[in-house]
Amino acid sequence: MALGLITTGASGHAEEVSIGVYSGRHYNTDQKLYQQFTAKTGIQVKLLEAKDDSLIERLRQEGTNTAADVLVLVDAARLERASSLDLLQPARSAALLRSVPLNLRDSKGRWVGLTRRVRVVLVNPALVKAASIRTYGDLANPALKGKLCLRDRKSVYNQSLVASQMILRGDAQAQRWVKAMTANVSQPYFSSDIPLIRALASGQCGVGLVNTYYLARLLNGESGAADRALARKLQVVFPNPAHVNISGAGITRHAKNPQAALKLIEFLASPVGGKGYAEANHEYPLKGYGDDPILKGMGHFKADGLSAEQLGSRNRAAVKLMEANGWL
Ligand SMILES: [Fe+2]
DSSP, rough: OEEEEESSOOOOOOOOOOOEEEEEEOOHHHHHHHHHHHHHHOOOEEEEOHHHHHEEEEEEHGGGGOOEEEEEEESSSHHHHHTTTTTOOOOOOHHHHHOOOOGGGGSSSSSSEEEEEEEEEEOOOSSSGGGGSSGGGGGGGGGGGGEEEETTTTTTHHHHHHHHHHHHOOHHHHHHHHHHHHHHBBBOBBHHHHHHHHHHHHOOOSSEEHHHHHHHHHTTTOOOOHHHHHHHOOEOOSSSEEEEEEEEEEEEEEEOOOHHHHHHHHHHSHHHHHHHHTTTTTTTTTSOSSOOOOHHHHHOBBBBOOHHHHHTTTTTHHHHHHHHOOOO
């Protein structure tokens, strides 16, 4: 994806404060939120959007010269990676302690979650009974042989899901699960969630794993009537407990304006800012289920309660386990 630089307000006044935001999110409505923040605080936001991993690399290379004060990334494992590379600095903030649940922030204060995303089982009821699946473990059932569509091992979403199962069930059981589940896969593996949803709806397979916001986008007609009709054929199963991941942000190690950066993060984590940030991409806010009518239609889930930090710390082990057990 091309880099896009957007500024929230007209500059010109010498006393104006501005901050640089590098963001792995890319939703038009995010920009409206940054504009709201500028209107409220007078702090201008210079936004650079690019893929998460290239932003991490860019920050590393820029070192002390970086224009970024805030780094926004998608997925716990990436936030952990950025902090382990010493690209983020700790912040102390009573507002963040109030807004962000303990398990959705770094214990050292280097990043906080801003939205929650849930990876669910999606079923084509013409091929697989939704009632036959209650947990991620059920995807290993040999009755699903040839009926399972999966995104590939490179997907950080799948890596975090596997990390969650390693933490909850232990490595040995998680390994057996991945091995049996990958034996059910209808190949080829997918490189993104949207084509996987289309494959499910067209009957290429009967069951798959996706983040709810991808289905929500299709149900909302964001990619046209044909996709909406496909999405309507599918049924969401929230595994119990459900794997919850985050998008989140931290102040960069070499921020020129860390106080203004903290103000932006506090705004995005607040109930008002957080609502807009979540709804931009049909994600769940930090607390509760939010007001997105499409998500509401999917029902409620019980989160597994794991910490995002734990997910990040098991990322490498998860990738190894996937690699050794047939997840292409
Ligand atoms: Fe995504």
